Amino acid sequence: MATKTRSAITKPPLMPRAERWKRRGPLLPALVFTLLLTQIPFVFTLVFSTQRWLLLSGNDSEFRGVENYVAVVQDEVFWKSVGNTIVMTVGTTLACLVIGLLVAIFMNHSFPGRGIARTLAITPFFVMPVAVTLFWKSAMFDPSFGLFGFIARSLGLPPVSWLSEHPMAALIILLTWRFVPFAMLILVAGLQSAPQDQLEAAQMDGAGIWRRFTNVTLPHLRPFIELAALLLAMNLIQTFGEIAMLTAGGPAYGTTNITYYIYLKAFNAFDFGMASALGIVSLILTIALILPMLRLLSGIFRTEGRR
Amino acid sequence: MTTTASLNTRAVVTRNKTPQPRPRRTRGRATRITMGVLGWASSLILFFPVAYMVMKSFQTETVAASATPQFFFVPTFEHYVETFDQGIWPYALNSVIVTGVSTLIVIALALPAAWALSVRAIQNPQDSLFFFISTKMMPIAAGIIPIYVVATNLELLNTTQILIIMHLGMNLPLGIWMLRSFMQEIPLEIIEAAQVDGAGGWRIGWSVVLPLMRPGIASTALLCAVFSWNEYFFAANLTNSNSTLPLFLQKFLSFGELYTAQVAAVATIVSIPVVIAGWIAQKSLVRGLLFGAVK
Numbered sequence: 001m002a003t004k005t006r007s008a009i010t011k012p013p014l015m016p017r018a019e020r021w022k023r024r025g026p027l028l029p030a031l032v033f034t035l036l037l038t039q040i041p042f043v044f045t046l047v048f049s050t051q052r053w054l055l056l057s058g059n060d061s062e063f064r065g066v067e068n069y070v071a072v073v074q075d076e077v078f079w080k081s082v083g084n085t086i087v088m089t090v091g092t093t094l095a096c097l098v099i100g101l102l103v104a105i106f107m108n109h110s111f112p113g114r115g116i117a118r119t120l121a122i123t124p125f126f127v128m129p130v131a132v133t134l135f136w137k138s139a140m141f142d143p144s145f146g147l148f149g150f151i152a153r154s155l156g157l158p159p160v161s162w163l164s165e166h167p168m169a170a171l172i173i174l175l176t177w178r179f180v181p182f183a184m185l186i187l188v189a190g191l192q193s194a195p196q197d198q199l200e201a202a203q204m205d206g207a208g209i210w211r212r213f214t215n216v217t218l219p220h221l222r223p224f225i226e227l228a229a230l231l232l233a234m235n236l237i238q239t240f241g242e243i244a245m246l247t248a249g250g251p252a253y254g255t256t257n258i259t260y261y262i263y264l265k266a267f268n269a270f271d272f273g274m275a276s277a278l279g280i281v282s283l284i285l286t287i288a289l290i291l292p293m294l295r296l297l298s299g300i301f302r303t304e305g306r307r
Numbered sequence: 308m309t310t311t312a313s314l315n316t317r318a319v320v321t322r323n324k325t326p327q328p329r330p331r332r333t334r335g336r337a338t339r340i341t342m343g344v345l346g347w348a349s350s351l352i353l354f355f356p357v358a359y360m361v362m363k364s365f366q367t368e369t370v371a372a373s374a375t376p377q378f379f380f381v382p383t384f385e386h387y388v389e390t391f392d393q394g395i396w397p398y399a400l401n402s403v404i405v406t407g408v409s410t411l412i413v414i415a416l417a418l419p420a421a422w423a424l425s426v427r428a429i430q431n432p433q434d435s436l437f438f439f440i441s442t443k444m445m446p447i448a449a450g451i452i453p454i455y456v457v458a459t460n461l462e463l464l465n466t467t468q469i470l471i472i473m474h475l476g477m478n479l480p481l482g483i484w485m486l487r488s489f490m491q492e493i494p495l496e497i498i499e500a501a502q503v504d505g506a507g508g509w510r511i512g513w514s515v516v517l518p519l520m521r522p523g524i525a526s527t528a529l530l531c532a533v534f535s536w537n538e539y540f541f542a543a544n545l546t547n548s549n550s551t552l553p554l555f556l557q558k559f560l561s562f563g564e565l566y567t568a569q570v571a572a573v574a575t576i577v578s579i580p581v582v583i584a585g586w587i588a589q590k591s592l593v594r595g596l597l598f599g600a601v602k
Binding site for chain 2: 023034045105113114120128129153262272283
């Protein structure tokens with residue numbers, strides 16, 4: 001246990017008060033800033049969510065209790081946006097894990113130019129999302145000018161108007177393309193640390209490639225897959241730019257997720273009260289979705305912290 | 308040993324070593340060729356849309372809008388010239404300021420914090436570490452309205468300052484986690500030796516730890532810069548006319564009709580700095596993207 005030794009050197013068992021504050025000192029600016037910037041807004045959101053506050057009406061806000069929450073629960077678009085959020089997050093996460101694992105397996109073998117291949121493969125994660133989304137919109141998804149339309153016509157299939165007929169599928173394709181490199185990087189790290197001795201032993205015992213993969217590699221990869229899933233879901237659940245650029249949440253709220261719906265309520269309808277209630281509900285939903293995975297993450301990080 | 312523990316220990320072991328030679332006899336020649344082909348194929352498929360975008364940026368709008376993709380054409384630079392005529396400069400300048408300043412402050416705040424969480428550790432550093440990462444899981448949309456109201460009252464709306472503050476909040480947890488994981492790797496013996504020589508906290512930090520941290524600081528800064536440069540949500544909600552590059556791109560939506568080649572040129576220009584930064588930082592990318600949980 002490395003930390004034990006480290007603690008023995010740098011941390012006496014019972015620190016005097018002054019010493020403890022001296023050690024906390026360097027942490028405080030970052031801690032205080034993060035507390036102010038992330039916790040205070042939630043408290044205010046909670047307060048705003050009980051107000052009737054329409055910016056356009058010109059009236060001051062007034063207390064209305066749970067009125068906004070009732071409106072949220074009765075709002076069909078809200079439920080639609082919850083469904084969209086789940087479909088988009090789960091669909092993209094699964095697609096990224098499957099494709100990312102495949103690519104990671106290829107990339108884990110040594111082949112000429114692997115470094116360059118890997119560098120090219122991670123590029124989609126860096127290009128500016130808003131920029132590439134606009135490009136995909138016209139150059140890939142458009143039925144007459146887009147590449148997908150051309151491929152469909154070449155194959156003798158009717159070109160699909162992705163953004164009007166299958167907007168959610170289009171969004172998932174775009175997001176998957178952006179986030180596969182992310183999944184791949186994590187899974188390559190997992191594959192590189194696969195227990196070689198066990199794999200060899202399994203081979204000695206006559207296990208084929210598939211059996212070695214399912215019985216040795218996959219169990220070893222499990223924490224990496226879980227971690228990748230959690231981090232992907234965390235990022236994807238908050239998707240905003242891609243939706244704004246690709247479909248503007250439409251057609252008929254078909255691609256509006258909770259984040260985008262809050263934006264629409266707050267900055268298009270200027271209904272700050274309802275938007276705040278949406279924010280609180282989305283916070284609760286996010287926690288409910290992420291809590292099981294959070295436990296896992298906390299376990300991983302706590303182990304790491306004690307290293 | 309639990310699975311979670313094995314995740315870390317194994318990752319640490321293999322990452323620190325040079326890649327182990329793989330047992331040759333386990334892989335036949337045919338497998339290696341197949342994997343090489345598949346590896347390159349998947350890489351090229353993932354990279355293709357980026358390459359296609361760069362290609363289209365050199366086409367005229369007529370060529371770019373043809374129903375059949377044109378791979379042979381006379382390149383034109385007109386869209387690049389036009390981009391600079393369309394007033395990209397103020398946005399680019401804001402992007403440089405917001406990215407540069409917020410990244411600098413992230414490092415300035417995260418370095419001492421990482422120090423307090425690793426070298427001269429406070430009691431229970433895990434609690435603080437967990438708090439920082441938990442802020443990354445909260446939906447940003449749930450806090451945007453109070454931030455908007457406060458920004459309005461402080462007259463910070465539509466300024467680079469508010470974006471700097473928000474990007475700081477966005478990247479600080481990442482910076483702390485990443486820098487701490489780099490600091491954890493500094494051999495204890497070095498710090499110990501400095502202590503034996505009678506060096507105080509400041510002196511150890513400045514002359515021992517900081518020089519060793521340079522590569523770690525560089526890749527942390529690059530990754531924070533990438534996220535800051537690409538950030539759109541705060542830019543869209545807290546600024547309009549005086550904003551960063553993603554909002555310059557947004558203007559192309561209001562044209563009604565999209566100009567593919569023009570968009571491709573702008574997209575290429577704004578992506579070049581981050582793609583280069585990302586390529587440089589890729590070695591420690593996993594550590595950053597996983598908040599330093601895997602090295």
